Amino acid sequence: ASVSEPAQKCCTENIQPFLTSILEELMGPVSSGFTEVRSLFDKEVNEIIQDFQKTNDMTRLKENVDQLMTLPFNSVKMEPCYLKVNLLQELLQDLKSRFKVYHIDFVIQRTQNFMQELMENAVYTFEQLFSPSHQADSAKVATTIEKVKLRVLK
16 A cells, blocks of 8 residues: 555656557567568469469479468578567667666567467468368369459458
């Protein structure tokens, strides 16, 4: 009871007025990182579509879809997504001094983990909705892939 009132006063005067601006600052890099994840998924599926349209090879299509499933664990391809979030390092330095925010690396790492998890969910959903082994009509495969991609991105 003796700590509650001073703590609330401190939060109300020294933290709460800044929360909105802090969240806006932090959301810039986070949003651009997640946008990059979306763009990467879109690009990879478009490459699968283009390759299939050139080759019309169902075996190769299956291999490409299998390779898509490894995308969340491909650090080279995911790196541009992760780099967007590294901008948090600079933004959080200011917060560190003003609000005693520590464990900046943990915040960045957790954000990058969520990005990887989002990509895992996207490729898993894609695989569940589109199974090349169930595609009998190869003429409709590219259209089906595009529809599935748009559904996943939605």
